[in-house]
Amino acid sequence: MTAVPAEDTANGPSVHALAGRLPVLFRDRIYTSYVPFLLTLTTLAAASYSYLVGSALVGVGSTRLGMIGYLIGMVLGLSFVSLAGGGLSYRYGVDTVDASKAPLGMRGSVALLFGVLLCTLGWANVLVAMTARGAVRVLLAGHAVATTHQETEIILVGLALVASIWVLARRGAGWMERVATICASAQLCIAAILFVAILYKYGIFNAWMTDISPEHAYSSDRTMQLTYAVEFGICNSLSMLPYMGGLARLVRNSRHLVGPTILGYAVCGAFFPAVIGALATAATGEAEPAVWIIRIAGPQAGTLLFGAMLLANLGAVVTQIYLAGVSVQQIRVFARLPWPLVVALVLIPSGFVAFNTQWVLDHVMNWLAYNGVMFVGLGSVLFVDFFVLRRCRVQPAHLFAARHGQMYWFWGGVNWVAVVVVAAATALYFWLFDPLSLRVGSLFHYAGAAVPTTIFSSGAYYVLMKWLVLPRGYGGYRNCENIDQPVAVEL
Amino acid sequence: MIEHTPTLAEAVASTPAKLDQELARQLNELTADEREGSDRARLLRPAVLEAAVWCSAALGAWLAVALVG
Numbered sequence: 001m002t003a004v005p006a007e008d009t010a011n012g013p014s015v016h017a018l019a020g021r022l023p024v025l026f027r028d029r030i031y032t033s034y035v036p037f038l039l040t041l042t043t044l045a046a047a048s049y050s051y052l053v054g055s056a057l058v059g060v061g062s063t064r065l066g067m068i069g070y071l072i073g074m075v076l077g078l079s080f081v082s083l084a085g086g087g088l089s090y091r092y093g094v095d096t097v098d099a100s101k102a103p104l105g106m107r108g109s110v111a112l113l114f115g116v117l118l119c120t121l122g123w124a125n126v127l128v129a130m131t132a133r134g135a136v137r138v139l140l141a142g143h144a145v146a147t148t149h150q151e152t153e154i155i156l157v158g159l160a161l162v163a164s165i166w167v168l169a170r171r172g173a174g175w176m177e178r179v180a181t182i183c184a185s186a187q188l189c190i191a192a193i194l195f196v197a198i199l200y201k202y203g204i205f206n207a208w209m210t211d212i213s214p215e216h217a218y219s220s221d222r223t224m225q226l227t228y229a230v231e232f233g234i235c236n237s238l239s240m241l242p243y244m245g246g247l248a249r250l251v252r253n254s255r256h257l258v259g260p261t262i263l264g265y266a267v268c269g270a271f272f273p274a275v276i277g278a279l280a281t282a283a284t285g286e287a288e289p290a291v292w293i294i295r296i297a298g299p300q301a302g303t304l305l306f307g308a309m310l311l312a313n314l315g316a317v318v319t320q321i322y323l324a325g326v327s328v329q330q331i332r333v334f335a336r337l338p339w340p341l342v343v344a345l346v347l348i349p350s351g352f353v354a355f356n357t358q359w360v361l362d363h364v365m366n367w368l369a370y371n372g373v374m375f376v377g378l379g380s381v382l383f384v385d386f387f388v389l390r391r392c393r394v395q396p397a398h399l400f401a402a403r404h405g406q407m408y409w410f411w412g413g414v415n416w417v418a419v420v421v422v423a424a425a426t427a428l429y430f431w432l433f434d435p436l437s438l439r440v441g442s443l444f445h446y447a448g449a450a451v452p453t454t455i456f457s458s459g460a461y462y463v464l465m466k467w468l469v470l471p472r473g474y475g476g477y478r479n480c481e482n483i484d485q486p487v488a489v490e491l
Numbered sequence: 492m493i494e495h496t497p498t499l500a501e502a503v504a505s506t507p508a509k510l511d512q513e514l515a516r517q518l519n520e521l522t523a524d525e526r527e528g529s530d531r532a533r534l535l536r537p538a539v540l541e542a543a544v545w546c547s548a549a550l551g552a553w554l555a556v557a558l559v560g
Binding site: 258 | 510511513514515517518520521522524534535536537538539541542543545546548549550552553556557
């Protein structure tokens with residue numbers, strides 16, 4: 001953080017905030033208009049995995065209901081997540097983990113730090129593995145190469161990729177935004193070309209009306225098919241919760257907070273590629289993008305498009321590594337290091353991933369399916385705490401005052417009411433729906449799992465806080481704006 | 492004259508105090524901004540209203556599609 005490269009230090013010391021945990025003041029924020037924020041969110045969602053999600057949507061049994069339900073779920077989830085995860089961060093310019101100190105307590109926020117690092121590094125490394133394996137497939141297309149030789153090439157491409165990510169991410173928030181803009185534009189162009197190619201080759205109506213055989217579908221019941229798709233959309237949107245605060249603190253105008261998030265992440269980034277993935281799978285019977293792209297666009301154009309799609313993954317990875325680099329500075333020793341070194345340390349797991357790409361794709365993607373379960377209760381707690389109990393006001397200095405007796409200390413640095421509610425919400429969600437085995441509870445048929453869990457956990461948190469915490473004067477919920485005592489702050 | 496360039500160890504050792512000062516300065520500015528009410532226009536009401544509109548539209552669409560099938 002002391003040695004941010006020249007370009008990002010040009011405007012004075014306050015720019016240190018952009019590559020660290022210091023609050024970002026409104027005048028320093030980099031997203032000053034609607035489109036750049038929309039494009040950053042587009043690139044986060046539109047990476048290679050969104051085409052795979054589209055292919056999976058066909059599995060609900062009805063391609064049409066799968067796509068419509070997925071869009072509904074994404075919009076519903078993001079309208080909640082953009083406020084729950086981004087509200088406090090936008091207002092005070094603080095990172096997601098710092099923002100969570102008001103509801104979870106100074107030590108309780110470690111749970112969210114764990115979640116942020118798990119999601120950012122987990123997804124970034126899945127993308128590194130996908131891109132390395134895909135790139136070698138493109139490079140060796142048409143050549144007969146031994147498997148051992150191919151694995152060596154994958155390791156080399158993976159390491160080159162990690163080095164490129166470091167070069168781009170070490171320049172800080174400004175470059176992250178620029179890389180994201182370029183990659184999102186490329187991803188949207190590629191998606192548009194593929195859409196037109198499907199339209200031309202198969203006819204959109206044919207692909208739209210093609211369903212998989214009923215014996216392979218998750219359900220033959222129409223209501224259930226729609227509920228599955230809505231739940232997939234909500235689950236995907238909940239995985240944005242740990243990213244939202246880190247990005248919202250860089251937005252200058254509150255009118256640019258919700259709209260670009262929904263249009264960028266849900267519509268352009270997740271839905272559009274998912275529709276293409278679903279239509280292509282329905283039309284060709286193939287779920288793997290590397291296969292159906294070549295069948296749709298032909299060997300040469302298809303290989304070129306697939307290569308460009310892989311390259312555009314860089315936008316999502318650089319954004320995720322930037323957010324991980326900011327959040328990891330919660331660990332005090334990281335806050336003392338120069339930003340390029342922080343980025344290098346955050347990328348160490350990616351170096352190991354380059355040697356084990358297949359293992360990452362086989363194992364890491366599975367437990368990332370539990371993102372929705374992890375964040376549904378936490379989102380409810382963050383939302384109710386900031387918007388209902390605190391009426392959008394906290395004392396920002398106390399978010400950086402990790403001492404006993406300070407405003408957000410609660411019991412031993414942890415708000416145990418929030419912890420209990422999050423644990424109960426996780427158990428309830430699992431009872432209603434297991435995202436990996438797709439086992440469902442009786443209520444799931446009509447309302448899914450995330451909506452009832454959010455309603456239950458929001459209500460439970462509100463009642464328990466009113467009953468147990470507010471009367472004791474913990475947490476700074478009463479007369480927050482009138483408290484003017486000096487406080488010792490530190491990173 | 493040869494300028495002394497701090498080593499990484501020296502830079503790291505001098506960082507905490509500088510960072511904490513910078514943090515205090517940023518927080519003071521943030522608090523003053525809040526107190527003066529100069530950020531009133533940036534309050535979250537437009538974002539909340541927009542989210543409510545999107546949320547209602549999505550719930551309405553879910554209900555409509557579920558009924559129509």
